[in-house]
Amino acid sequence: MYKVGVIGEKDAVLGFKALGFSVFPVENNEQAAGKLSELAADKYAVIYITEQTAAGIQEEINQYREKRFPAVIPIPGTAGSLGIGMNGVKKCVEKAVGADILFRDD
Amino acid sequence: MARLNVNPTRMVLTGLKKRLKTARRGHKLLKDKRDELMKRFLDIVRENKRLREEVEHKVGIVHSRFVMARALMNSEVLEEALMFPKVEVNLKASTKNIMSVDVPVLEYTTEGGGEGDIYPYGFANTTGELDEAIATLSELVPELLKLAEMEKSAQLLADEIEKTRRRVNALEYVLIPNLEETIKYIVMKLDENERSNLTRLMKVKDMVLKDAHEFRY
Numbered sequence: 119m120y121k122v123g124v125i126g127e128k129d130a131v132l133g134f135k136a137l138g139f140s141v142f143p144v145e146n147n148e149q150a151a152g153k154l155s156e157l158a159a160d161k162y163a164v165i166y167i168t169e170q171t172a173a174g175i176q177e178e179i180n181q182y183r184e185k186r187f188p189a190v191i192p193i194p195g196t197a198g199s200l201g202i203g204m205n206g207v208k209k210c211v212e213k214a215v216g217a218d219i220l221f222r223d224d
Numbered sequence: 225m226a227r228l229n230v231n232p233t234r235m236v237l238t239g240l241k242k243r244l245k246t247a248r249r250g251h252k253l254l255k256d257k258r259d260e261l262m263k264r265f266l267d268i269v270r271e272n273k274r275l276r277e278e279v280e281h282k283v284g285i286v287h288s289r290f291v292m293a294r295a296l297m298n299s300e301v302l303e304e305a306l307m308f309p310k311v312e313v314n315l316k317a318s319t320k321n322i323m324s325v326d327v328p329v330l331e332y333t334t335e336g337g338g339e340g341d342i343y344p345y346g347f348a349n350t351t352g353e354l355d356e357a358i359a360t361l362s363e364l365v366p367e368l369l370k371l372a373e374m375e376k377s378a379q380l381l382a383d384e385i386e387k388t389r390r391r392v393n394a395l396e397y398v399l400i401p402n403l404e405e406t407i408k409y410i411v412m413k414l415d416e417n418e419r420s421n422l423t424r425l426m427k428v429k430d431m432v433l434k435d436a437h438e439f440r441y
Contacts, residue, residue: 120315138313163317189376214382
């Protein structure tokens, strides 16, 4: 049985706890990176990371891009969306198609 | 284009022709695979974009409700209220095969907490804003998981498309032209040998005939 993890600043991730997700508040990049690799080695299929936290540990996150599990998904934190998640989708399209065809018009 | 370094013999020619045929077939198959992958990828990535927009919007709403809740309650009470979740999410992860790419499929079941009974706290010490925030967030769970599934699938497919495109191009622009040129070279060399052999024979025949005539007189 797999689990769902949430990593991010305390205020942003607290609510997910009520849903039965495993919540891990972190305060700095080292903690976040450590937690991420810890969860990835454990039985976590999906790890949500708030964008504010994800911004500092992009390299660590990219390690998991090509693996099937875990799926590391950025979500907006308390300060709103930084566009990291959307940027990921955009990069994906550029990689596959060679040009950005989804976001062209905006 | 560079010609392969081979001996111009009939046997090598047969071998090369066979290789060319295989390469052409492989090229065609890979091209088909690339096209189909691209088609699937575009469907998934469009859905992914839509879901992400929706999820980001809704998570924003949840956060703003949490801010309200936090403003009205002190943080110890809030943390205490959320300390022990009532529901437990059980995630079943399997894989689905899209064009020989294994993409994840996530199914989830919740345990405990009946319909509308997701709040892990009593209502006495908490505010209504917290209830609303939790309610919105719990409605978001299926979408969040769907987003995870879609996003991962899109990433995996994008990788595979890139790999396949490289292979197609390598075959189309390197291997196949090389083989064709080598085959052409061997055929020309063999023809040339044939012609020189023929002229030599004719020459020898002439000489032999000349000798024969002179011998008669």
